[in-house]
Each structure stands twice: as structure tokens, then as C-alpha cells.
Amino acid sequence: MKIAFVHDWFKANGGAEKVAGEILDVYEGEDVTVYTLFNKFNESDRKEILKDHVVKTSLMQYIPFVSKIYRYMLPVMPWLMKQFRLKNYDLVLSTSHAVAKGIGADPAILNICYCHSPMRYVWDMYDDYVAHHAVGKFFLYKWFIHYIRKWDLKTAGNVHYFIANSEHVRRRIMASYNRDAKVIYPPVRTNKFSLYEGERKDYYLCLGRFVPYKKIDMIVRAFQQMPDKKLVLIGEGYGTKQFTEILEHSKNIEWLGYRKDEEMIRYIQEAKACLFAAKEDFGILCVEVQSCGTPVIALDYGGYTETVNDGVSGYLFPEQDEESLIAAVNKFEQTPLTDHKAIRDNSLRFSDERFRQELKQYVDECYKTFYGRK
Structure with missing residues (x-):
């Protein structure tokens, strides 16, 4: 299977990036190309998450200090993501909390989005963002929010199947996009975070x-x-x-x-x-x-x-x-x-093994339904 895997950006090795790594592990051995706005992983994180996959980035990759200023570039991110224009893939699979689901892709390709969250700063946490973030206080922000909401709703229509990372997010996807979603909880490294039954310290x-x-x-x-x-x-x-x-x-x-x-x-x-x-x-x-x-x-x-x-x-x-x-x-x-x-x-x-099984099974079901194959 030829797969385009899409992630917003790779900056810090956080929870969303570990989910991305688990998904890439599910499709180990397949022909997978990774698309992202920019990749500033250090060598250790690159090996852990991205392995040896080909990674294609946008123009943001070449902007000095992009890891520090990327939040201020949100207005141009939708346009940059659209420029990838994916063709000749069997599956587009994105993990998104920002703009990844809006990647430019042939609508004849199965498009599945693992949604960590509809964009918080334009939907249900808009007030918090305005109050606590410098960008949110900028006088053109309200105009921009109107634009990004229209774009976000439009690109939600390009996704054939949504996966939510919790029941809470499934409800938010319905409220924001009027779309239902399959809930598959993220992978938790229960083997690495092992049980300790010794005496606890006083902190x-x-x-x-x-x-x-x-x-x-x-x-x-x-x-x-x-x-x-x-x-x-x-x-x-x-x-x-x-x-x-x-x-x-x-x-x-x-x-x-x-x-x-x-x-x-x-x-x-x-x-x-x-x-x-x-x-x-x-x-x-x-x-x-x-x-x-x-x-x-x-x-x-x-x-x-x-x-x-x-x-x-x-x-x-x-x-x-x-x-x-x-x-x-x-x-x-x-x-x-x-x-x-x-x-x-x-x-x-919430184990990582459970995640891999549930994701693979659901994507296979979507693939058969979308392409009409048994």
C-alpha cells in the first residue's frame, strides 16, 4: 500500500508525536512518505519517531528560528499545507490538531484523519487563547479567526473518515464539523512506565x-x-x-x-x-x-x-x-x-498494543468500504 502520512509539524517529541510514531510502526514495511510543515527533530527523536521514512516539508523548513516563531505563522499554514497536492496514493492518513487534515490531496484517495482536537484556538478555547497568547491579542486576530474557521470547516469535508482520540473530542468534532468519528484512544507506553509498589516519598x-x-x-x-x-x-x-x-x-x-x-x-x-x-x-x-x-x-x-x-x-x-x-x-x-x-x-x-490493533482494523474497514473491495 502506498501511504501519505501527514502531521502538522515535528518540533518537540510530545504526545501527538508519539502517536505519529506508533502509526508509522503500524505501517512498517509499507511505502510511506511523511508530509509536514517543518521537521526540527533532533537526531534521537528522528530515529525514535520517523525512523528512516522520507520526510517532505514546506517552505517553513527553511525559515530561520522557525521552532520559536511558528505560532505566529498560523495565518499562512493552511495555504502551505494545500501546496503539497498529493496524487497516486492509496491512503492519506493524517494526525491533526491544527492544519494537517487540510493537505491538498486528490479526493479519489481515501482520506482518514486521526484528530487530536479541532483547532482549539478558533473554536471552544478561543477566549482563553485571546486572553493568554500574544497572537490572540493582535487586533487582526478576530478577522483571521473568521477566515480560519471557514477554511477548517471546508477542509473537514475533504476527510472521508474521522478518528477521535477520546469521547470528548468526538463530541467536539460533531460540534465543530457536524461529523461523527470513531473513538480510538491514543497509545500509552504501559511497558515503559512500569508498576512501582515500593514506598512513596513525601512530595x-x-x-x-x-x-x-x-x-x-x-x-x-x-x-x-x-x-x-x-x-x-x-x-x-x-x-x-x-x-x-x-x-x-x-x-x-x-x-x-x-x-x-x-x-x-x-x-x-x-x-x-x-x-x-x-x-x-x-x-x-x-x-x-x-x-x-x-x-x-x-x-x-x-x-x-x-x-x-x-x-x-x-x-x-x-x-x-x-x-x-x-x-x-x-x-x-x-x-x-x-x-x-x-x-x-x-x-x-489504553496500551500501545491495543492502539495498533484498533487502528489497523478500522483503517482496513474504511479501505474496503471506500474502494468497494472485499
């Missing part, structure tokens, strides 16, 4: 990319009101500079910066619990934490409502504010969740 852990929507600053403020409880932070991102001043007088909060997977997993395994305050559509890291047998304290929203067994593998808190998080931490202190095997068992329904 809470918050980890991930330091970007505004993760609300790590809110978690920090909550723990500044709980000086008797230790918080460890792991991660970095374009929001990290502000943390130097915020943490200056917070002796109960330790910021470790970036840590490689092996060290990060050790911190997860030894934590009392891990904290998640973002509005996530799925949240792979939250499931990876549970795979270690570590309980979570997570926002009662989106993917967390599907991946956290409230009262067994973690506690959900209702509001995205300090008061609600503090109440959840106090609840955990009073009634800790210590059945580490039960916590891990909850994560196993």
Missing part, C-alpha cells in the same frame, strides 16, 4: 510543558498556600522565565527543569500523587503516571473524565483554581489511594 509531582493552558502557575500558587506540602516541578517551555520570580520565596517547591525519561519515570514512581490542571482532550501523561501505579489529582474535564477512575486511580477536582485543587489535595491526604496495582490496571486499557 507531589507536576510535570509537562510549561505553557499557559497547563495552568502550572495555578498549581504553584496553590502550593504556596500549603507550605507544609512539597511540590516538585519537572519540565520547561516558553513560560519558564516567570517561574524564577514566582518560586523565589517558596521553600516547599522545587523546580528541576527538563529530565530524561528514565529520571522522570523514577520521580513519577516515587511521588505521592501527580497533579494535572489543564483542559486536556485526552492527556497521555496522566495515563502514563497511572501505569506506574501512581495516583493522580486531575481536573474534572475532557479526557481525564475518561482515563481517571475517580476514587480508585485518582481524584478529580471541579474547578480550574487554587481553592478546588487545595481541597482535592486535602482529600487525598485524608484518604490516600495506595492500591498501586489497581491504579496500573486502570491504565492498561
Whole structure:
């Protein structure tokens, strides 16, 4: 089978990129070409995710410092993605949270999109984006949103079958595009994030990319009101500079910066619990934490409502504010969740092996239906 695999961009090796790598592994041995706006992976990430596949990029690949300024290029991304003009493929398979589904492709080719999310910044999280991102505050942004919404709706019509990464996203696809979708949960590396049943240390852990929507600053403020409880932070991102001043007088909060997977997993395994305050559509890291047998304290929203067994593998808190998080931490202190095997068992329904089987089966079904083959 000749396959065009499309991904928005390759910058950091995050959850969406690991899904891309798993999909490419499913079609190992097939004739696969990867299309993306730009690829700035380091050598290690390239080998892990892209292997030896041919990667074709847009003009963004040649723009200096594109990894730092790409967010400001959103207005031209739809046009750049359309320029690829795919022909003579059996399957176009995209993973998209931005513009990948809008790639220029012959409509006679089966087109399947694994949708991580309709574009948040133009649909249901528009208000948050305007309030917290520099681009969102630009005076032409509202005009641009009108344009990008029209483009997003139009290109949704080019996709023959949508796959959603959660029930939450399936509902958002229906609300945004008036299209149904098959739910296939993302792959979680349950073998790598192994069960730890040893004694836990006396700290809470918050980890991930330091970007505004993760609300790590809110978690920090909550723990500044709980000086008797230790918080460890792991991660970095374009929001990290502000943390130097915020943490200056917070002796109960330790910021470790970036840590490689092996060290990060050790911190997860030894934590009392891990904290998640973002509005996530799925949240792979939250499931990876549970795979270690570590309980979570997570926002009662989106993917967390599907991946956290409230009262067994973690506690959900209702509001995205300090008061609600503090109440959840106090609840955990009073009634800790210590059945580490039960916590891990909850994560196993999201394994990477399950993902590969479900994806391959569904794509095969779509292929037979679309081309009328048995």
C-alpha cells in the first residue's frame, strides 16, 4: 500500500508525536512518505519517531528560528499545507490538531484523519487563547479567526473518515464539523512506565510543558498556600522565565527543569500523587503516571473524565483554581489511594498494543468500504 502520512509539524517529541510514531510502526514495511510543515527533530527523536521514512516539508523548513516563531505563522499554514497536492496514493492518513487534515490531496484517495482536537484556538478555547497568547491579542486576530474557521470547516469535508482520540473530542468534532468519528484512544507506553509498589516519598509531582493552558502557575500558587506540602516541578517551555520570580520565596517547591525519561519515570514512581490542571482532550501523561501505579489529582474535564477512575486511580477536582485543587489535595491526604496495582490496571486499557490493533482494523474497514473491495 502506498501511504501519505501527514502531521502538522515535528518540533518537540510530545504526545501527538508519539502517536505519529506508533502509526508509522503500524505501517512498517509499507511505502510511506511523511508530509509536514517543518521537521526540527533532533537526531534521537528522528530515529525514535520517523525512523528512516522520507520526510517532505514546506517552505517553513527553511525559515530561520522557525521552532520559536511558528505560532505566529498560523495565518499562512493552511495555504502551505494545500501546496503539497498529493496524487497516486492509496491512503492519506493524517494526525491533526491544527492544519494537517487540510493537505491538498486528490479526493479519489481515501482520506482518514486521526484528530487530536479541532483547532482549539478558533473554536471552544478561543477566549482563553485571546486572553493568554500574544497572537490572540493582535487586533487582526478576530478577522483571521473568521477566515480560519471557514477554511477548517471546508477542509473537514475533504476527510472521508474521522478518528477521535477520546469521547470528548468526538463530541467536539460533531460540534465543530457536524461529523461523527470513531473513538480510538491514543497509545500509552504501559511497558515503559512500569508498576512501582515500593514506598512513596513525601512530595507531589507536576510535570509537562510549561505553557499557559497547563495552568502550572495555578498549581504553584496553590502550593504556596500549603507550605507544609512539597511540590516538585519537572519540565520547561516558553513560560519558564516567570517561574524564577514566582518560586523565589517558596521553600516547599522545587523546580528541576527538563529530565530524561528514565529520571522522570523514577520521580513519577516515587511521588505521592501527580497533579494535572489543564483542559486536556485526552492527556497521555496522566495515563502514563497511572501505569506506574501512581495516583493522580486531575481536573474534572475532557479526557481525564475518561482515563481517571475517580476514587480508585485518582481524584478529580471541579474547578480550574487554587481553592478546588487545595481541597482535592486535602482529600487525598485524608484518604490516600495506595492500591498501586489497581491504579496500573486502570491504565492498561489504553496500551500501545491495543492502539495498533484498533487502528489497523478500522483503517482496513474504511479501505474496503471506500474502494468497494472485499
